[in-house]
Amino acid sequence: MEEDAEFDRRFGTDTGGVQNLADQGGIxxxxxxxxxxxxxxxxxxxxxxxxxxDLPLSEFNFIDLGCGKGRALIxxxxxxxxxxxGVDFVPSFVEAARKNVSVAANQGLRGDVxxxxxxAAQFVLPPGAALVYLYNPFDSHVVRKVAxxxxxxxxxxxxxxxxxxxxxxxxxxxRSCGWQPVAHGGGWVALNYSV
Numbered sequence: 216m217e218e219d220a221e222f223d224r225r226f227g228t229d230t231g232g233v234q235n236l237a238d239q240g241g242i243x244x245x246x247x248x249x250x251x252x253x254x255x256x257x258x259x260x261x262x263x264x265x266x267x268x269d270l271p272l273s274e275f276n277f278i279d280l281g282c283g284k285g286r287a288l289i290x291x292x293x294x295x296x297x298x299x300x301g302v303d304f305v306p307s308f309v310e311a312a313r314k315n316v317s318v319a320a321n322q323g324l325r326g327d328v329x330x331x332x333x334x335a336a337q338f339v340l341p342p343g344a345a346l347v348y349l350y351n352p353f354d355s356h357v358v359r360k361v362a363x364x365x366x367x368x369x370x371x372x373x374x375x376x377x378x379x380x381x382x383x384x385x386x387x388x389x390r391s392c393g394w395q396p397v398a399h400g401g402g403w404v405a406l407n408y409s410v
Contacts, residue, residue, distance in 0.1 A: 218257060218258065218259070219231030219232065219255060222255075222258055222286070226289060226315075226318060226319045226322050226324075227318050227319075227321075227322065228285075228289065228315040228318050228319055229284065229311065229314075229315060230255050230283075230284045230285055230286035230289065230311075230315050231255045231286070232255070233254050254283075254350060254351075254382075255283065255284065255286035255287075255350075256286045256287040256290060256350050256381065258290060260381065260400070260401065260402060260403060261287065261290040261291075262290075263400050263401070263403075264379055264381075264400065264403055264405070265294055267398050267400055267405075268346075268377070268379075268398060268405055270346065270377065272294050272295050272296050272297075272346075273295045273296070273297060274297060274343070274344050275296055275297055275343070275344045275345060275346045275375070275377075276296065276297050276298045276299075276300065276340070276341050276343055276344065276345050276346070277291040277294075277296040277298070277299045277300070277345075277346050277348065278300045278301075278302065278338070278340060278341075278345055278346070278347050278348065279291070279299075279300070279301045279302065279348045279349075280302050280335035280338065280347060280348070280349050280352065280361060281302070281303055281335055281349055281350065281352025281353060282301030282302060282303045282308070282309075282312055282330060283303060283305075283308050283311075283312065283350075283352070284308055284311040284312050284315055285301055285311065285312030285313075285315040285316050285328075285330065286315075287301075287348055287350065288301045288312060288315075288316055288328050288330065289315060289316060289319045289324065289328075291328075291348075292316070292319065292320075292324040292325045292328055293324065296346075297343060297344075298327070298329070298341060299325070299327070299328045299329070300328075300329045300330070300331065300341065301316075301328070301329070301330040301331070302330075302331055302332075302333045302335055302338045303330070303332065303333075303335075304332065304333065304334050304335070306332050309330050309331065309332045312330045313330045316328045316330060335349075335352070335353070335357065335361055336357055336360035336361050336364055337364065338364075339368075340365075340368055340376070342374075343374065344374055344375040344376070345374070345375070345376045345377070346377045346378075346379060347365060347376065347377070347378045347379070348378075348379045348381075349361070349378070349379070349380050349381065350381040350382060351380070351381060351382035351383070351384055351385075354385070355385040355387075355388050358385040358388040358389070359385075359388040359391075359392065362388050362389045362391075362392040362394060363392055365378065365394075365408075366392050366393055366394070366408060369408045370408075376407070376408060377397070377405055377406070377407055378394060378405065378406040378407075379403060379404075379405050379406075380403065380404050380405075380406065381402060381403040382402055382403070383402075383403065383404045386404060389406050390406075393408055393409055394406040394407070394408055394409070395407060395408070395409040
């Protein structure tokens with residue numbers, strides 16, 4: 216909780232805390248009953264992930280599926296990603312994330328971060344290499360849909376797609392769809408598709 220508060224004090228944002236999705240209205244799509252609570256990404260863990268992966272980030276789009284109030288987007292904005300996009304099916308979270316990203320941009324971070332209302336299981340990745348990030352935003356039913364959708368994208372386009380799954384409770388859904396771990400750390404795993 217202190218790390219949450221410190222992050223938000225630093226940037227003047229409101230990204231922390233835990234919000235139960237049952238308390239949110241206007242959820243987009245058929246997967247509302249499969250959403251979990253919003254929990255913000257830990258800055259230290261995010262930094263560890265970026266260091267461990269050691270990817271040419273300027274060649275990758277960063278896509279946060281289930282972006283909540285935008286913490287991971289602000290963290291990603293401190294790295295040289297080609298583009299940064301957040302997707303969430305809760306309109307109030309998207310509104311909060313847009314505000315937080317804007318406030319962080321006023322503190323000197325990049326201002327071209329996009330946040331869209333959408334269903335993670337159907338979101339069409341932008342062209343190019345992708346690093347897809349999830350902080351356990353939904354249950355196994357949606358995780359499987361996301362794993363299959365991303366596999367289909369890879370199979371049809373054969374481009375680099377890495378998935379970073381923090382708090383990987385439903386990792387078996389990715390593995391059963393052909394995604395294989397390539398790196399891991401405290402509370403996260405990175406996956407790549409293996410034919």
